[in-house]
Amino acid sequence: xxxxxxxxxxxxxxxxxxxxxxxxxxxxxxxxxxxxxxxxxxxxxxxxxxxxxxxxxxxxxxxxxxxxxxxxxxxxxxxxxxxxxxxxxxxxxxxxxxxxxxxxxxxxxxxxxxxxxxxxxxxxxxxxxxxxxxxxxxxxxxxxxxxxxxxxxxxxxxxxxxxxxxxxxxxxxxxxxxxxxxxxxxxxxxxxxxxxxxxxxxxxxxxxxxxxxxxxxxxxxxxxxxxxxxxxxxxxxxxxxxxxxxxxxxxxxxxxxxxxxxxxxxxxxxxxxxxxxxxxxxxxxxxxxxxxxxxxxxxxxxxxxxxxxxxxxxxxxxxxxxxxxx
Amino acid sequence: xxxxxxxxxxxxxxxxxxxxxxxxxxxxxxxxxxxxxxxxxxxxxxxxxxxxxxxxxxxxxxxxxxxxxxxxxxxxxxxxxxxxxxxxxxxxxxxxxxxxxxxxxxxxxxxxxxxxxxxxxxxxxxxxxxxxxxxxxxxxxxxxxxxxxxxxxxxxxxxxxxxxxxxxxxxxxxxxxxxxxxxxxxxxxxxxxxxxxxxxxxxxxxxxxxxxxxxxxxxxxxxxxxxxxxxxxxxxxxxxxxxxxxxxxxxxxxxxxxxxxxxxxxxxxxxxxxxxxxxxxxxxxxxxxxxxxxx
Numbered sequence: 331x332x333x334x335x336x337x338x339x340x341x342x343x344x345x346x347x348x349x350x351x352x353x354x355x356x357x358x359x360x361x362x363x364x365x366x367x368x369x370x371x372x373x374x375x376x377x378x379x380x381x382x383x384x385x386x387x388x389x390x391x392x393x394x395x396x397x398x399x400x401x402x403x404x405x406x407x408x409x410x411x412x413x414x415x416x417x418x419x420x421x422x423x424x425x426x427x428x429x430x431x432x433x434x435x436x437x438x439x440x441x442x443x444x445x446x447x448x449x450x451x452x453x454x455x456x457x458x459x460x461x462x463x464x465x466x467x468x469x470x471x472x473x474x475x476x477x478x479x480x481x482x483x484x485x486x487x488x489x490x491x492x493x494x495x496x497x498x499x500x501x502x503x504x505x506x507x508x509x510x511x512x513x514x515x516x517x518x519x520x521x522x523x524x525x526x527x528x529x530x531x532x533x534x535x536x537x538x539x540x541x542x543x544x545x546x547x548x549x550x551x552x553x554x555x556x557x558x559x560x561x562x563x564x565x566x567x568x569x570x571x572x573x574x575x576x577x578x579x580x581x582x583x584x585x586x587x588x589x590x591x592x593x594x595x596x597x598x599x600x601x602x603x604x605x606x607x608x609x610x611x612x613x614x615x616x617x618x619x620x621x622x623x624x625x626x627x628x629x630x631x632x633x634x635x636x637x638x639x640x641x642x643x644x645x646x647x648x649x650x651x652x653x654x655x656x
Numbered sequence: 657x658x659x660x661x662x663x664x665x666x667x668x669x670x671x672x673x674x675x676x677x678x679x680x681x682x683x684x685x686x687x688x689x690x691x692x693x694x695x696x697x698x699x700x701x702x703x704x705x706x707x708x709x710x711x712x713x714x715x716x717x718x719x720x721x722x723x724x725x726x727x728x729x730x731x732x733x734x735x736x737x738x739x740x741x742x743x744x745x746x747x748x749x750x751x752x753x754x755x756x757x758x759x760x761x762x763x764x765x766x767x768x769x770x771x772x773x774x775x776x777x778x779x780x781x782x783x784x785x786x787x788x789x790x791x792x793x794x795x796x797x798x799x800x801x802x803x804x805x806x807x808x809x810x811x812x813x814x815x816x817x818x819x820x821x822x823x824x825x826x827x828x829x830x831x832x833x834x835x836x837x838x839x840x841x842x843x844x845x846x847x848x849x850x851x852x853x854x855x856x857x858x859x860x861x862x863x864x865x866x867x868x869x870x871x872x873x874x875x876x877x878x879x880x881x882x883x884x885x886x887x888x889x890x891x892x893x894x895x896x897x898x899x900x901x902x903x904x905x906x907x908x909x910x911x912x913x914x915x916x917x918x919x920x921x922x923x924x925x926x927x928x929x930x931x932x933x934x935x936x937x938x939x940x941x942x943x944x945x946x947x948x949x950x951x
Contacts, residue, residue, distance in 0.1 A: 338946070339946040340946045340947045340948070341946065341947070342946075342947040343947075349947055352946075381944075384783045385782075385783060385943070386779065386782060386783065386943060386944070387943055387944040387945070387946070388943045388944065388945040388946065389946050390945075390946030390947055390948050391946075391948070405785075406785040406786075406787075407785070409783060409784065409785035410785040412783075414779075414780070414783045416776055416779050416780070418775070418776035418779075419775075419776050420776045420777055420778075420779050420780030420781075421776075421777065421780070422701065422705070422775075422777050423775070424705050424708055424709075425701065425704065425705070429701070429704065432697070433697050433698070433701050434780070434784075436693055436694065436696075436697030437694055437697065437781065437784040437786050438784060438785070439690070439693070441693070481780070
């Protein structure tokens, strides 16, 4: 459904800024009917990638095919295949739900009886029935999001692109929004690509793509990603994480990842597992430990591992990349 | 579409079947709408929003009306322009106020472009498979509808200052008003598209449009001004808009179409409108482009 090939996007520099590479040499294929989550830390380039995918920005280089149609050469035909839900709501708050849907329908050439048939169908996916005449600014945050979903579904897209659609929703609304997406994928065979950094959302999807600094670091099923961390993860909450990390490295040859105030160890020397290590850390560095846990790796742990690895790799390669930049 | 994929993988054929089975139209997917229906839908939205904000309606009509009555009443005793003997300032200023009304309405209507971008509505329109000119026509057309609605109210005052038009004149007047409001909203669109703040836009428009209005003959006659000012007024497109707006009140259409000066002014306004619409459509279809290298 989506084929991204060697995509690079460089933002032009300003008077005080040098040009900034947001996406670099990214290749990603999303097959038909997959629910994919695109994740990455802030500034990883996922928003830029999203803007390119929905046709709002033109990349510096590379190719994007949506359902076999060239998004860059023929944007209108590629746009006809997709529905987009943006992070900031693309609805007119002064108009009613129905008026918003009608405008959207008109943009896609739907009116009269064809529109009404599609309207009922789209509303069936939401809890908006009975609220059609209400102005959008009187709806709750969760329902307002559903207006956007209904808008997209009117046009029967084959691809649904969503940019952090659950931001600002309470857990119940978030769950019902996500379950609608999952059902859409299952029952309609719709391809769904959603950006998110809430990892609990990603556990049940078909695949997860992790981006950092404009590059694709990992793209796999959640199961396969979790399997990248072979064993458990040891998480140490420390008052002085840097000191503890240095001592673990010098005394035991352990590479710990710093994440906020935490130190994480997810790769262990042979013959030692997380529990053994926990005992050794407690015995040796009691004063540097506030709390210590052994846990099963979740997607979030994989994410921290993969992005830390990328940072480390960049630090090693730093002098070289400075040379090429200069 | 993925015809090849459909044949190979069971999943894709499922999607294909779902699409063709459930569609009621000839096209198996949502095709983009035609230029005019896109424009009409967006323009209707513009007008609905306007009507739902009564203070906007009152303000935009009240301001020029008060301006006209006070200035007209105050300046009538001292108004004695050469060649315009016997005309009250209230009458002279009337078409100028119509022009001002259109100007203000257009400026305020163009501000909604910045609001739409800010609040997110615009991005939903931009990702739709619609001709970019349709987006421009929707905005400019809607803004013009708003402006025309306001001028229609003020037009009802024309007979009270002794200005009457025949049927032909009324039609010509209507066409003229549509053209002028398209011109101003088109101009507003061009400025508003790239701007991020409504306050900044307002300031820029006042700096550019107010002088254009003042120097159009709306406020004082072009005859008898110093030569340098006359030159500026003649290249000001609003002067030509003023000429064709004033004319139907004083001559019937057939007489006007025989006058070279009138036709010239009409042509200038036409070029202005078409030029703005084309430039605006080009502006909208330009997507942010990444630069080629980081070096």
